[in-house]
Amino acid sequence: MKxxxxxxxxxxxxxxxxxxxxxxxxxxxxxxxLNAMADAGLKPSDIDGVATAGEHPWTVAxxxxxxxxxxxxxxxxxxxxxxxxRHAAAAIAAGYCTTALITHGxxxxxxxxxxxxASNPASPFGQFEMPYGVGAPVTxxxxxxxxxxxxxxxxxxxLARMAVIQREWAAMNPRAFARDPITIDDVLSSTMIAYPFxxxxxxxxxxxxxxxxxxxxxxxxxxxxxxxxxMGTGEATAHPMVSMMEDYSTSRAFRTSGAAAFxxxxxxxxxxxxxxxxxxxxxxxxxxxxxxxxxKKGEAKHFYRERRVAPGGALPxxxxxxxxxxxxxxxxxxxxxxxxxxxxxGVAAAQIEGAKISVAHGIGSxxxxxxxxxxxxxx
Amino acid sequence: xxxxxxxxxxxxxxxxxGCKAGELRLQRCTACAHxxxxxxxxxxxxACREVSVEVASGExxxxxxxxxxxxxxxxxxxxxxxxxxxxxxxxxxxxxxxxCPQTPEALQLDMPLRVVFEPQTDEITLPxxxxxxxxx
Numbered sequence: 001m002k003x004x005x006x007x008x009x010x011x012x013x014x015x016x017x018x019x020x021x022x023x024x025x026x027x028x029x030x031x032x033x034l035n036a037m038a039d040a041g042l043k044p045s046d047i048d049g050v051a052t053a054g055e056h057p058w059t060v061a062x063x064x065x066x067x068x069x070x071x072x073x074x075x076x077x078x079x080x081x082x083x084x085x086r087h088a089a090a091a092i093a094a095g096y097c098t099t100a101l102i103t104h105g106x107x108x109x110x111x112x113x114x115x116x117x118a119s120n121p122a123s124p125f126g127q128f129e130m131p132y133g134v135g136a137p138v139t140x141x142x143x144x145x146x147x148x149x150x151x152x153x154x155x156x157x158x159l160a161r162m163a164v165i166q167r168e169w170a171a172m173n174p175r176a177f178a179r180d181p182i183t184i185d186d187v188l189s190s191t192m193i194a195y196p197f198x199x200x201x202x203x204x205x206x207x208x209x210x211x212x213x214x215x216x217x218x219x220x221x222x223x224x225x226x227x228x229x230x231m232g233t234g235e236a237t238a239h240p241m242v243s244m245m246e247d248y249s250t251s252r253a254f255r256t257s258g259a260a261a262f263x264x265x266x267x268x269x270x271x272x273x274x275x276x277x278x279x280x281x282x283x284x285x286x287x288x289x290x291x292x293x294x295x296k297k298g299e300a301k302h303f304y305r306e307r308r309v310a311p312g313g314a315l316p317x318x319x320x321x322x323x324x325x326x327x328x329x330x331x332x333x334x335x336x337x338x339x340x341x342x343x344x345x346g347v348a349a350a351q352i353e354g355a356k357i358s359v360a361h362g363i364g365s366x367x368x369x370x371x372x373x374x375x376x377x378x379x
Numbered sequence: 380x381x382x383x384x385x386x387x388x389x390x391x392x393x394x395x396x397g398c399k400a401g402e403l404r405l406q407r408c409t410a411c412a413h414x415x416x417x418x419x420x421x422x423x424x425x426a427c428r429e430v431s432v433e434v435a436s437g438e439x440x441x442x443x444x445x446x447x448x449x450x451x452x453x454x455x456x457x458x459x460x461x462x463x464x465x466x467x468x469x470x471x472x473x474x475x476x477x478x479c480p481q482t483p484e485a486l487q488l489d490m491p492l493r494v495v496f497e498p499q500t501d502e503i504t505l506p507x508x509x510x511x512x513x514x515x
Contacts, residue, residue, distance in 0.1 A: 121384065121385055122385075122386040122387070126385060126386065127385035127386065127387065127391060127417070128385070128417050128473060130383050130385070131384055131505055132461050132473050132505075133451050133454040133475065134447075134461055136449075139461055143463060144443060145445075146443045146445075150488050191448075192448045193448055194446065194447050194448060195446035195483060196445075241473075243471055243472055244471070248442065248443050248463075
């Protein structure tokens with residue numbers, strides 16, 4: 001795909017977010033899709049490509065009355081939607097479809113007809129991790145944290161500071177689920193979930209969804225909103241379970257995906273005006289800042305200590321409030337992409353004036369995958 | 380309540396039989412000498428299918444951990460550590476740390492550990508790790 005040859009021309013989240021017991025998991029996907037089609041002024045018959053994770057592409061397509069000539073059901077966890085953007089851009093460039101719809105919906109909080117992930121006791125995870133008492137992601141994604149902290153001199157207070165700064169961004173966003181200001185002491189005295197992770201260092205659990213529509217950039221002017229161009233993309237996978245991650249102080253998937261995205265966009269981290277770093281738990285953006293090349297190993301803590309990523313800082317990060325304070329339905333990657341698109345359109349709640357390049361970077365499962373998209377609003 | 384147990388496959392049977400016999404079995408590639416875990420019938424470094432089984436020393440160090448304060452129902456009611464250890468031979472594995480308070484003060488990264496075998500059923504014995512010097 002040539003940089004800026006594909007554009008996002010439709011983007012929307014579900015009508016309601018947070019607590020949405022009136023919609024099922026599938027229903028949230030469809031609500032987001034209808035809103036994105038309305039945003040782009042398109043009908044189902046205008047869409048010929050569908051990508052989704054959690055639900056099957058055929059379920060989403062058929063429910064909406066779409067007959068796709070291209071589908072993608074890639075599910076590599078929360079960053080699946082970054083991979084869908086990458087694959088859709090390639091599919092449009094290859095002529096497999098002209099207009100691709102990517103949907104996310106998840107009844108994370110209300111659990112209305114959720115997508116089920118049964119663990120198999122004969123799988124590698126079932127044999128070599130399940131017997132030791134792992135459960136929710138908070139007992140797995142968090143595993144590298146103590147090692148990362150020891151090797152880099154990052155403290156529990158640094159993690160808490162990250163949560164506090166993201167709450168500052170959320171306070172500016174009427175759609176954010178958690179908006180009340182918090183202090184470092186509040187974070188460090190919140191309920192212990194899985195040491196060293198306390199409740200306020202963990203993502204929210206909410207209901208919601210989002211959808212994107214991509215097409216060729218030369219059609220960009222045919223739509224009601226400002227086109228947002230795909231400038232570069234990356235993806236990667238690594239280990240199937242966290243005990244096999246080769247180094248707990250750096251993610252190979254992050255490095256590979258980030259290098260591909262920045263390389264294909266022809267930019268360096270210094271060119272980035274706005275950054276979304278998927279934050280299921282507070283330590284993940286620290287690794288991402290380092291692995292994407294915004295700083296050297298161990299230096300991410302200074303971005304928080306010096307408030308460079310906070311409102312008014314030189315590198316605004318997670319301006320919606322992120323997974324910790326905005327929304328987190330389960331596979332949060334779509335919400336990072338939505339905020340990047342809003343920033344590039346100039347319509348975000350905490351809009352960064354003059355931002356021209358936005359990067360959305362996602363983690364999949366237990367640092368098992370990564371996806372990175374570089375957006376720009378300049379043709 | 381019996382804890383959730385693994386179900387061996389043909390590719391991992393030797394490993395679980397080893398645990399039952401009190402041996403922590405790793406695999407070594409006959410072509411490139413790479414020692415690896417989890418088990419599979421070929422070398423993940425060079426794809427050679429000629430691999431041998433060897434017994435590990437049982438020595439390890441603590442690489443990282445979390446202490447789960449919301450115990451899974453089959454794991455009892457007290458907070459417990461889920462750990463990843465680095466074996467002396469190189470590979471890492473997930474485990475639990477026994478004969479040790481489940482506290483940040485007692486669980487220090489890089490502390491030396493040794494394998495202990497805990498029978499669960501007639502078929503399954505789980506390898507866990509204890510501080511080296513504790514007990515025996």
